[in-house]
Amino acid sequence: MGRYVLRRAGQGLFVLWAAFTISFFVLYLLPSDPAALMASGGGEADQVDPALLDALRAQYGLDRPVLVQYGDALWHALRLDFGTSYSSGAPATQLVLQALPETLKLTAAALVLAVVAGAGIAIASTFPRATWLRHALASLPPLGVALPPFWLGLLLLQWLSFQLPVFPAIGNEGAISLVLPAITLAVPASAALAQVLARSLRGTLDEPYVETARAKGASRARVHFGHALRNAAIPALTVLGVLVGGLLGGTVVTETVFSRAGLGRLTVTSVDAQDIPVVQAVVVLSALVFVVVTLVVDLLYPLLDPRIDARQKAVAA
Numbered sequence: 001m002g003r004y005v006l007r008r009a010g011q012g013l014f015v016l017w018a019a020f021t022i023s024f025f026v027l028y029l030l031p032s033d034p035a036a037l038m039a040s041g042g043g044e045a046d047q048v049d050p051a052l053l054d055a056l057r058a059q060y061g062l063d064r065p066v067l068v069q070y071g072d073a074l075w076h077a078l079r080l081d082f083g084t085s086y087s088s089g090a091p092a093t094q095l096v097l098q099a100l101p102e103t104l105k106l107t108a109a110a111l112v113l114a115v116v117a118g119a120g121i122a123i124a125s126t127f128p129r130a131t132w133l134r135h136a137l138a139s140l141p142p143l144g145v146a147l148p149p150f151w152l153g154l155l156l157l158q159w160l161s162f163q164l165p166v167f168p169a170i171g172n173e174g175a176i177s178l179v180l181p182a183i184t185l186a187v188p189a190s191a192a193l194a195q196v197l198a199r200s201l202r203g204t205l206d207e208p209y210v211e212t213a214r215a216k217g218a219s220r221a222r223v224h225f226g227h228a229l230r231n232a233a234i235p236a237l238t239v240l241g242v243l244v245g246g247l248l249g250g251t252v253v254t255e256t257v258f259s260r261a262g263l264g265r266l267t268v269t270s271v272d273a274q275d276i277p278v279v280q281a282v283v284v285l286s287a288l289v290f291v292v293v294t295l296v297v298d299l300l301y302p303l304l305d306p307r308i309d310a311r312q313k314a315v316a317a
Contacts, residue, residue: 008298012291019287020077020280024070027276034086034274035062060086073277077284083277087270092277095266096285102172103263106254107247109178110185114243117186118193122236125194126201127224138198144191149250153184153257170259181258185250189243196239200232207231234301241297245290 035056039048057063061072076083082092125137160180161169168177204210205228213227251264259265263282270278 005295005299008295012295015291016284016287019283020074021070023280023283024073024276025066027274027279028066028069030274032274034276035060037273038086060084073280077280082281082284085270085278086275087273087278092275092281095278096263096281099261099263099266100285102261103248103251103255106178106181106185106251106260106262107244109182110189110247110250111244113182113186114189114193114247115240117190118236119197121190121194122197122201123224123229125198126205127220141191141195141198144187145195147187147191149184149188150253150257152187153180153254156180156184157257172260172262177258177260181254181260184254184257185247188250189247193236193239193243197232197236200235201228204228204232237297237300241293244293245286248286248289 033053035053036048038056039052054063061069064072073083080093082096084090085092085095088095121137121140125134125140128134128137157169157180160166167180171177201224205223207228210223210227213223218227248263251262252267253264254260255262255264256268263285266278267282269275270282
């Protein structure tokens, strides 16, 4: 197990390096000039004083060769120093850490909703005896996956904020302001989770050991929850690990629609301003979350199915 964890940690470090490198060169290749964007303040870049442009490029090191800029940025990133924001002049790491708590609240609320709703729909679509009811419930996940998050967010705003003023339309004021953004994020995620878990449950319920349990007189609920659900959860656990990264990325759209302060809105404004230090800090943080969640999911597999641990030990021997 120790060797496996070390190998996965090495792969995680490679992912972090690749995310940093790709984001750096993609932002560098954009046609706009960060110094011109800073000097113009959103106005016409061609009307900026050339001397001011040169001074800004020298101040932020933008006049150096790209490989020198990359090597310097990578060296500082290894010490969690992503440089100074071109837009605000504050440290990029500080801006990201200030925006992170609100995004974590939103992501955690959406994840809880997605897991509860996804597992509930999957179980409800496989448990009833009535075929028509199982088919009706099984049609919900494809519908949820097909709904665009921005459209769903606007629909919820129109219905529950403007027509029925139940929830606030914008802002970060308390737990009630989390409800609509969390639902917007959770619906597609719960649908994907329900689709995978329901399909896995149907396959597991046809396994010979489940037939044996039925033949021994186990109740329908005992077969469903005591025998099938645990083994069927492994594919859903894999999807859940991917969904955590997807929920974090989905905050870009959701926080924009609901005008919430957070990592998503910080990313949008930083990309607009070609603020390379802040964007790279966000990208590396997102990659780190994805790597950690994937590693945790991998370590949970043997707890659900001991045969996986046995196979890993056999390969290591």
